[in-house]
Amino acid sequence: MVDVGGKEITQRIARAGGRITMDVATLAMIRDGSAKKGDVLGVARIAAIQAAKRTSDLIPLAHPLMLTRVHVEFGYAEAAVSIEVAVETRDRTGVEMEALTAVAAGLLTIYDMCKAVDRAMRIEGIHLIEKRGGRSGDFHAGRNA
Numbered sequence: 001m002v003d004v005g006g007k008e009i010t011q012r013i014a015r016a017g018g019r020i021t022m023d024v025a026t027l028a029m030i031r032d033g034s035a036k037k038g039d040v041l042g043v044a045r046i047a048a049i050q051a052a053k054r055t056s057d058l059i060p061l062a063h064p065l066m067l068t069r070v071h072v073e074f075g076y077a078e079a080a081v082s083i084e085v086a087v088e089t090r091d092r093t094g095v096e097m098e099a100l101t102a103v104a105a106g107l108l109t110i111y112d113m114c115k116a117v118d119r120a121m122r123i124e125g126i127h128l129i130e131k132r133g134g135r136s137g138d139f140h141a142g143r144n145a
Helices: 024-032 040-053 096-114
Strands: 010-021 067-077 080-091 122-132 139-141
Touching (some): 010 096, 024 040, 024 096, 040 067, 040 080, 067 096, 080 096, 096 122
Antiparallel strands (some): 010 080, 010 122, 067 080, 122 139
């Protein structure tokens, strides 16, 4: 791991997003809560939060961080569910990996809970939207911001 001991503790925020495309009937099943495995987006929200908290256990060189906030939002398109995750901390290193890992886990959970009815689902576009904090509160926007 990189030594971050000399870095200043600052407020750090990262937002990431992605989406999963699916059959229109699968989306309807998610929206009306009729999936056999239960509340798809409720479980995906918990999976995303849990993944953000456990990122350093999954990504070999990621620092363990004390997160102060993980916020998960879902959106709908005609045949897709999008997810956006915002992660915050007061620490010496950023939370981009936590936000990206949360997005991946949330989308994978949707896939897992719906794969019995729709094997053609496709996870797409996992990306960093923005990060803030660090040196003088730097702001960096991702390509899709």
